[in-house]
Amino acid sequence: MGEKILVFDSTLRDGAQAEGISFSVEDKIRVMETLDRMGVDYIEAGNPGSNPKDIEFFNRIKNAKLKHAKLVAFGSTRRGGIHVEDDANLAAILDTQTPAVAIFGKSWTFHITDIIKTTLDENLKMIQDTMAYLKAHGKDVTFDAEHFFDGYKADPAYAIDALLAAQEGGADYLALCDTNGGTLPSEIFKIVTDVKSKLSIPLGIHCHNDSGLAVANSLMAVEAGVRQVQGTFLGYGERSGNANLSTIIPNLQLKMGYECLSEAEMQKLTSSAIRIAEISNFTLSNQMPFVGKSSFAHKGGMHIDAVMKNPASFEHVPPESVGNERRILMSEVSGRSTIIQLINEVDPTLTKKSEETTQVMDRIKELEYQGYQFEGAESSVKLLIRKELGKHKPFFTLEDFKTIGEKPHSDESLSSSAVVKINVDGQSEINAAEGDGPVNALDKALRKALEVFYPTIKNVRLTDFKVRVIDSKSATAAKVRVLIESSDGQDIWTSVGVSTDVIEASLIALTDSIEYKLLCDEEKK
């Protein structure tokens, strides 16, 4: 592999500034462990001087042993007019006992005179003093030159002086920050090239995505000689976010020939991304480059044909290289070549031109019009094909159900109850259950009734439940689409239901999920 680029992740610090993120201490520990296992070089984990929760985190992990990464505590240069030893924030940083620290300081004259209101001279001393003090304590020190590019554009000589002060103080890395995210890629390249010619210690880059350019700007900085790249693993951050490391890393390693992670960890990039999104309580964006669910999903008919001939025709890197997978989507645009594969599983004699194929396509279009989306719900599609081809034998029929929700409810009982009556081969079975809400109650009652006939249902767990309001402008009478993911410990499958009533939509998806399980059991026999 090529030259090493140091990966500096700030998901736990700058990422925590994102709207909608609120990490618990346990969340932070899980993110830290995931990043360390991946082989990230620096994990910036918090700002002990400004956030009490971060102090708790650093206390909790004082004895944690990381395999590879250096843990980083973040803070600012000493305040103006005081001695470094009297600065409470720096004391809080030393208290964390992390091997590395990242210290931000000002390099834009406007911020010095108008925001922190000190002199340009004192600011340089604040930087140099703070670096020297932390180096004397044996720290690996990165100086984050906040607003560096805006500062350089306003007063290049002073911006460089700020970096020289940090170099003089003994900093190990100088990270140039595009704090407001407003700089263009060509500007980044030009400015970094100039800076590099004037400084002797290694440079870093820290970009924000306000112009949609954080990834490109980071790559341009590396082309200009930077060797430490800061970002957050999934681009989470204040405003439009930070540079997305899950995009930058494969670009650097798979395209530009640098080394960031081991090959084995690169091939797990997608699952690492899913894990960090989950801990952050965000759904990973389908479109996210390299790691998104759609990144290697083909929908256009011509594209699908070409990818079948040779994947390189419409894929810039192999999906396996980042642990993702190729998906062929079903839709009116993708046409018959996709659906025929599924139809042939049921009846190998049918072709694209068969009348039955048209019938299946028409039914899919009709349901899509009603608000269904089958792209993620293969089990519902397989059942639909069987139904349209007359090959579906229902495993049960739902004769009747009733749900009752009540408030006030006693402390012991749950808020909802459901009664379900099913019929299997002429034999009726009625059962009831309580649950957290009507859907949960119905789910439990239905399973209880079905287990009498189909004991394998006991092994099925619902592993995911998503509700999407389709036409949210209709408010509480809006259509909802429910996606249910189920697992029997070996396989995972997803089914879908649509209705204006969340109970009915759930029931449709639930029924498909159970029928699909029973169908698979039968086929295995």
Added chain:
Amino acid sequence: MGEKILVFDSTLRDGAQAEGISFSVEDKIRVMETLDRMGVDYIEAGNPGSNPKDIEFFNRIKNAKLKHAKLVAFGSTRRGGIHVEDDANLAAILDTQTPAVAIFGKSWTFHITDIIKTTLDENLKMIQDTMAYLKAHGKDVTFDAEHFFDGYKADPAYAIDALLAAQEGGADYLALCDTNGGTLPSEIFKIVTDVKSKLSIPLGIHCHNDSGLAVANSLMAVEAGVRQVQGTFLGYGERSGNANLSTIIPNLQLKMGYECLSEAEMQKLTSSAIRIAEISNFTLSNQMPFVGKSSFAHKGGMHIDAVMKNPASFEHVPPESVGNERRILMSEVSGRSTIIQLINEVDPTLTKKSEETTQVMDRIKELEYQGYQFEGAESSVKLLIRKELGKHKPFFTLEDFKTIGEKPHSDESLSSSAVVKINVDGQSEINAAEGDGPVNALDKALRKALEVFYPTIKNVRLTDFKVRVIDSKSATAAKVRVLIESSDGQDIWTSVGVSTDVIEASLIALTDSIEYKLLCDEEKK
């Protein structure tokens, strides 16, 4: 304003390839109207040769008059070995009667020999013939050189020959496509610079986002001399999407000095983005540069202080310049300076250090821990503050409710019914309603009961209803967060509720919405 860059939007064609998008003909018309009003130059609306729905669309709008934009039909060069006049796809394109067409053809030798399986020579003739044929029919013709950058890297001479064939045939624009989205910004700049030196007609650029670089690549191409930029308005597209025009346009116009839209339309960019996302049935990503809800949202305590002093300290452009707005977020990170402003609306004597402020902050943290998120739900926060300060007089109490869901239900009645009993100043009122599902029934019954006491409730409509499953791994027993947006025709407000029961969560949000309306009415008196 500066030199004009032509904006070429393909939301309706390439955007329709995105996973999860399924435009109806009506949707397409609404998107077209929005783009035209904005002042986009070209609207690529479909591929009549491959998609029957697109033919229907073009038939429907044959007599539509666009104010500014040219409508574009998309298709490929003639097939190999046949005469242009015998090509069914080209005939379908001419049938649409659009003033402009975009024709893609091959420029990567690998695609010619391995995918479409014709000779390199015949491919050049296919390009030239097709251009000449469409020019003879009076069309404004753009040639999309598919996979141009991959083609150039593999065989620069042939890739240029393909462009020369199009130029020779009379094309008006040559759009260089990074179809697989794998090219780096510095490569784009170098290649476009070379191409420009060898061709005399204007160039365009068409980027995909597989490497997270589509916006940067488009800007680099403009720096190298391109004058037509293709993309989709919100970056929707196959795999990781297309170049996002809502990001590219403000970069070009506000930072690089080019002209794309009128200033008035630029100042409506955010509402145009929200509209197109809505029609596409996607939630606009909060993080989306310039137009996202979080793009100008500040959460870090130090950042908020600085932005209050001078917005330029942490904003790359003024939010008003793109019709967005600055937001100060409430959270444990933002601290007390945000919440105190809301507290002072109720009690101006309290300060950041008051005991009551701590009490409010603690309650917010506790609820956030339970799954609440107040960042988008200001009305729930305002009520919470009143409750904590003992200044809240409830306008009603909910004594009792019951919901019943049933299947099979007759065709006439809706699937759910609800009974609600409320109390206002000691006076009870019971009422009932049917609805699409239990939430809708409850919503209606509650309003009916309340209108007896508060007639202004009649004017309140729920305008948006969102359900988010918080811990989806708990499946049907998962916690859900319900966000309700309400309007009385003058104001819009949002409230939030969390519970494991979707009915209860909805009821909490509904109650807050109504209480907030009544509170505002009272304060106006």
